[in-house]
Amino acid sequence: MSSPLALVFIGASVLFILGIKFLSSPKTARLGNLVAAAGMLVALLALHKPEGGSVWLSGWNTNFTLIIVGIVVGLGIGALGAYSVKMTAMPQMVALFNGLGGGAAALVGGLEFMHGTHGGLPAFIAGAMLFATLIGSLSFSGSAIAYLKLEGKFERPLTFPGQNFVNGLILLAILTLCGWLTFNSTGSAAIAILAVVAVLALIFGVAMVMPIGGADMPVVISLLNSFTGLAVAADGFAINNLAMIVAGTLVGSSGTLLTLLMCKAMNRPVTNVLFGAFGSGSAAKGGGEGVTGTIKPIQADEAAVLLAYAQRVVVVPGYGMAVAQAQHQVRELSDELGQRGVEVQFAIHPVAGRMPGHMNVLLAEANVPYDQLCEMEAINPSMDRVDVCLVIGANDVVNPAAREDKSSPIYGMPIIDADHSKTVIVMKRSMAAGFAGIENHLFYRDNTRMLFGDAKASLNELVTAVKAN
Incomplete structure (x- = not known):
């Protein structure tokens, strides 16, 4: 040559x-x-x-x-x-x-x-x-x-x-x-x-x-x-x-x-x-037993009040958001809160979704500003100063069992510390377990409220209710 x-x-x-x-x-x-x-x-x-x-x-x-x-x-x-x-x-x-x-x-x-x-x-x-x-x-x-x-x-x-x-x-x-x-x-x-x-x-x-x-x-x-x-x-x-x-x-x-x-x-x-065939029935055994606490549902209008009068909100997107194709509604809610002076950030877990960077791609497609996206390592140290953490379709990546339950199959996995925020609002269709097949301890915490329903429909209700406040 x-x-x-x-x-x-x-x-x-x-x-x-x-x-x-x-x-x-x-x-x-x-x-x-x-x-x-x-x-x-x-x-x-x-x-x-x-x-x-x-x-x-x-x-x-x-x-x-x-x-x-x-x-x-x-x-x-x-x-x-x-x-x-x-x-x-x-x-x-x-x-x-x-x-x-x-x-x-x-x-x-x-x-x-x-x-x-x-x-x-x-x-x-x-x-x-x-x-x-x-x-x-x-x-x-x-x-x-x-x-x-x-x-x-x-x-x-x-x-x-x-x-x-x-x-x-x-x-x-x-x-x-x-x-x-x-x-x-x-x-x-x-x-x-x-x-x-x-x-x-x-x-x-x-x-x-x-x-x-x-x-x-x-x-x-x-x-x-x-x-x-x-x-x-x-x-x-x-x-x-x-x-x-x-x-x-x-x-x-x-x-x-x-x-x-x-x-x-x-x-x-x-x-x-x-x-390891992780996620099969046998692989999921051994975690999630002995979860204490009760599920506390919340309505969209109640959640809207918490979001509208917060100073800092962190959104944790997951695969459920992708399935519901709710990324545009998430951006609309973020924009509405931003106009009210609320600081909105998005906490991105590296393995959330179905491909590397899945959440980044979806939020970018909805024109969410890049400077609002935060990696897990960057957001976790300040999660205790978050007024409301809005979890949309994420499960195992916010499960405190990864920190606390040594018998859990996900023990030791780095998670987004959503439970450290003052109030957690979890958006889910049902109480179905995540891929690991175990109960999510976050759902039973005293500071957690469950907003059940389709993510896109629930977010539309939230946007409407926030505008009304």
Whole structure:
């Protein structure tokens, strides 16, 4: 590779890194997307053949036509998804797009391996191709199951006795076959075994995600996203493409770090998320017994008085807000309180919702100002100075059992300290337990009032009642 070309790819890599950096804040996330896209465009235009010479100046052929058709179709599907999919369905779209990325990486790795079987492949290159095929296939099928779980088709973990043992046997078979193919990559037998590896990887992706509950899908999506990135990086080694190596490695590493951070926020190791079947009937036992206190309902007009005459209000959004699609009503209530001189903030738990940053995305879509959003670590020290904490569809992330009940399955999980505020108003449809399957101690506290009903309808009533005060 010539020095000028190397500098171009370094520049593209810098744009990738800056794009990921900007994605860390809601204020700069859109810019981050554009910067990373610009880096990919630069890398695409700078493509050169291994022997030298620009790919785009080597004469038009059928392959170029297929590439252009693929780009146009992909742009169309992406644009259609971006403009038509509701923000509440964004986790499903992310899962689907990630699965498509994994499937594409698997196809590239598999086809390159098949081409190489005619003359044999160096062990390192064969290993990279097999890795891309394996991880890409796993990400494709796993993301498809994640999508179905996010759609509510089967949120609860689906398990059977000896499941981990069976999964282990499948993985062992895959690794054994890949090890053999790495050093025996010639002939039709290698192609047949590659097909077996791909099928087993697809099965393993399904088997890996099926035992995981719907509420753990943020972690699963992040982990599968890192898998897709690693598959793309492996493809980069296979076809000698530096941009793919850099971009895939960045996605793989950032996805892995995000996965670990979310597991830390839940006080659970990754192995527990993947193999613990958390949220099943057996996993939820052992927490929530002996909760004392009584439930104290409140009406919308009474809650409106508390909110209208408060000095500081903190809103804790959860998955229930997303299901009710109530983010616009939340913003309307916030604006009305703000006009009365009430300080309104939003406390965001890192694993609230069904994907990383789910609550941030919903509130941003409703045009809630970014400076009103506070991370859990920033808001907790001052929760005792909050007049009213309004919990909208959040459950386990505000459950004091995580601090107080050592027998609880969520003990040790960092939570938003809603119970420390002077008054807590919890908006819920019913007294149903959260994903952990345990009673929420917050509901029985002396300073807690329960506002039952659909979140959107209740918020509309609150807005009307606040305006009347």
